Amino acid sequence: MEENFEKISEGNRRDFLFVATGAVATVGIATSVWPLIDSLNPSADVLSLSTVEIDLTSIEVxxxxxxxxxxxxxxxxxxxxxxxxxxxxxxxxELLDPQTDESRVFNPEWLIVVGICTHLGCVPLGQAEGDTRGDWGGWFCPCHGSQYDTSGRVRKGPANKNLVVPPYSLVPGEKVIIG
Structure with a gap:
């Protein structure tokens, strides 16, 4: 009977040592791998660029x-x-990339679009007073002749997509947060 007790005791000790060794190894591996995983997160300077807040009170109609x-x-x-x-x-x-104006704006008074032509990535003209704004009064890309209307929808030219509407929210107090 004593022999059976020693065999059971020895088996339990061996199982305990295997489990304890496995637990220590797991904690050690996790501790050494965590800095590598954490380094894949965006840095603080990248996160600060992810959103921008603009005061809209000084922008006239x-x-x-x-x-x-x-x-x-x-x-x-x-x-x-x-x-x-x-x-x-x-x-x-008849639009090349059909979208309603309502689907492109949260408030009809404010149109917010990424200012990059969807054809080859140029910056369209039309921001400054006196710039060529094309036949629809929006923006004109001089590189290949794409034209956008006052809602940023492509109307003519090689571009086949509208100017992109970035994620944004209008905040009470005449502010917008982009991103």
Whole structure:
């Protein structure tokens, strides 16, 4: 009977040693691998560029500004009632990339789009007063002739996609957070 007790005791000790060794090895591996995994997270300077907050109070009706977000130009256009009416009227026009004006804006007064032509990545003209704005009063890409309307929808040229609407939210107090 004593022999059986020693065999059981010896088996339990061996099992305990295997489990304890495995646990220590797992903790050691996790401790050494964690810094590598953590280094794959974006750095603080990258995270700070992920969103930008813009005060809209100084932008007058009919004015366009350009801000930088993630290294890209973003066009912010405070549209006039005439521009809004024209954009809504063009919803039923034959568009290369059909989208309604309502689906591209949260507030009809503010159009916010990434200012990069969807053909080859040029920056379209139309932000500064006096720039060529094309036949539809939006933006004109001089490289290959793509034209966008007052809603940032492609109307003519080799580009086949509308100007991209970035993720943004309008904040009470006339601010916008892009990103």
């Amino acid at each position: 009919g004015t366009r500004i350009t801000v930088k977000w993630r290294g890209q130009p973003v066009f912010i256009d405070r549209r006039t009632p005439e521009q809004i009416a024209k954009a809504v009227a063009d919803d039923s026009a």
